[in-house]
Amino acid sequence: MTPSARIEAAIALLDAIEAAPKRPADAVANDFFRERRYIGSGDRRAVSDRVWRVLRSWRRLSWWTGKDAPRLMVAASLLTEGWTLSGVADSYSGGRFAPAGLERGEYNALRRVEGHTLDHPDMPPPVRFELPDWLYPRLEARFGDRLAEEMAALSEPAPLDLRANLLKGTRDEARAALAAEGWEAKPTPISPWGLRIEGRRPVTTGPAFQSGLVEIQDEGSQIIAALTDARPGMRVVDWCAGAGGKTLALAAAMKNRGQIVACDVSGSRLDGAVRRLRRAGVNNVERHLVVPGDKWAKRREAAFDRVLVDAPCTGTGTWRRNPDARTRLAENDLLELTRKQASILDTASTLVCPGGRLIYGTCSLLAEENEEQVSAFLSRHADFALIPLSKAWTVEGGTCPDGEMLSLTPARNGTDGFFAAVLERAGPKPPGPARPGPEQAGPEQAVPEQAGPEQAGPEQAGPEHARQGRAG
Numbered sequence: 156m157t158p159s160a161r162i163e164a165a166i167a168l169l170d171a172i173e174a175a176p177k178r179p180a181d182a183v184a185n186d187f188f189r190e191r192r193y194i195g196s197g198d199r200r201a202v203s204d205r206v207w208r209v210l211r212s213w214r215r216l217s218w219w220t221g222k223d224a225p226r227l228m229v230a231a232s233l234l235t236e237g238w239t240l241s242g243v244a245d246s247y248s249g250g251r252f253a254p255a256g257l258e259r260g261e262y263n264a265l266r267r268v269e270g271h272t273l274d275h276p277d278m279p280p281p282v283r284f285e286l287p288d289w290l291y292p293r294l295e296a297r298f299g300d301r302l303a304e305e306m307a308a309l310s311e312p313a314p315l316d317l318r319a320n321l322l323k324g325t326r327d328e329a330r331a332a333l334a335a336e337g338w339e340a341k342p343t344p345i346s347p348w349g350l351r352i353e354g355r356r357p358v359t360t361g362p363a364f365q366s367g368l369v370e371i372q373d374e375g376s377q378i379i380a381a382l383t384d385a386r387p388g389m390r391v392v393d394w395c396a397g398a399g400g401k402t403l404a405l406a407a408a409m410k411n412r413g414q415i416v417a418c419d420v421s422g423s424r425l426d427g428a429v430r431r432l433r434r435a436g437v438n439n440v441e442r443h444l445v446v447p448g449d450k451w452a453k454r455r456e457a458a459f460d461r462v463l464v465d466a467p468c469t470g471t472g473t474w475r476r477n478p479d480a481r482t483r484l485a486e487n488d489l490l491e492l493t494r495k496q497a498s499i500l501d502t503a504s505t506l507v508c509p510g511g512r513l514i515y516g517t518c519s520l521l522a523e524e525n526e527e528q529v530s531a532f533l534s535r536h537a538d539f540a541l542i543p544l545s546k547a548w549t550v551e552g553g554t555c556p557d558g559e560m561l562s563l564t565p566a567r568n569g570t571d572g573f574f575a576a577v578l579e580r581a582g583p584k585p586p587g588p589a590r591p592g593p594e595q596a597g598p599e600q601a602v603p604e605q606a607g608p609e610q611a612g613p614e615q616a617g618p619e620h621a622r623q624g625r626a627g
Contacts, residue, residue, distance in 0.1 A: 159253035180479035308566035313475035346377040347552030375573035380404035387412035399428030472572020509582025525574040
C-alpha cells in the first residue's frame, strides 16, 4: 500500500470503530482486516499503529480539530509526527486509494495546529489526561501528585507479557524456546512465571505458544492467580472465568491435581476456553455456565478451598491495551458494576469452606470497585477476615507484594492496573473427602478431543468483555 492508501484505510478503520461503540476496538479491527485480506501484514501493522495512536490521544486531538475521523488523522500527523500542511495536502490528494482532499476552509482552520505539540496549556485537566470529565476527580483523589505520571504510563502501549506453563516446562525453558524463535524475553520482576517481550510480537504463530509452553497473560493477572494459593489436591472455583486465563494458571500451580470449576455467565467465553485448556495440557478443569435461577452454587455451599472472583469491572487498569474504552465509559457503568460486584461476592462467598479463602480481584484503578468493595463485604460477612499478602503468597520465586491488599499500576509496577484482596473464612478446615464435591461435568461440559488454533489470549480483552463477565 502507498502511504496515502494506508491513511485512507486508517480513516476507514477509525470510522468503523466509532460506528460500533459497544464493541472493543481490537474486535472491530479484526473484522475490518478479515474483510480486507488483500492488506498485507506490514500494512495491517502500519494502519493499526496509526489508528491506535489516535485512540490514545483522542481527547487532545479532538480538542484541536473536532472528532471526525479525517480531521483526527490529520491532527495526529501534524501534532505527533511533525508533518506540515503541504505534506498533508500531498497525502490527502483525493486520488486513487488516497483520502479526499480537504477544503480550503479546513486548511485554514488547521493552520493553528501546524507547528504545535499535542499538549496545550489551555487544555482542561481531563482533556490533558485523556479522561472522561466525571472520572477525573476520582483519579485525582486516588493518585494526587502522581496523577500525571500514572496517566502518562496508562497512555503508553503495553509490552507483551507471557506466562510460562509449568505443566509443559520451566520459565527458563520457555525463555529459551522464545529465543529460538527470535524473541528476546525477560523474566517479570514479581511473578515467578512471567516473561516480558517489548512491543507487539506475533508469538501466537510460533511453536512455544502453539505447543502450550507459554500463554499470553499480563503479569498483574498472573500475580492474582499466585495469590489464590491453589495447591495440588484442592477444590477451586474460578467464579468469573471468562475464557480461562487465570484458570490455566491455577491448573498449572495445582500440577493438574485436584479440581477446578470454571464458571461464567457467557457460554461462548467458556467454549473459548476449551482450546486453551487442551493446548496447555490441563485435565482437572470442568466448566459450568451460570444461568438465571441456577441452583449450582446453593448445592455446593462451603465445598471449596479457594474461590477466585475476577470480577467484571470498568477495566480502567487496562487502558494501555484498550485506549478506546476511555471515552466509552460512563458514570452509570460504574454504578451498575459496583452493585453487580457486591452481588457476585455475596454469592461466591457461600462456596468457601471454613478455613478456605475468597480472592477478589479487578483490573480497575477505582476505590469504589476495590478497597471500598472489600470493606463493604467484610461489614456484611463477619465470618470473613482480610489476610495480608505475605500470608497468601506461597509460590516459589518471584517477589511477594507488600501490604494488606494488592494494588498495581503501570507507572509503579509496569503491569496493567490490578487490585486483589484475599479473604479467609473463619473456622477449622474440615477434611477434604468429608466435604461434598461438585458433580462431574456432563458431556456438554467436557473438553473435546480436538481443538483448533487460537489467535489471541483473552487477557487482551477490552472493557466490553470485562463488563459482561470478567476483567482480564
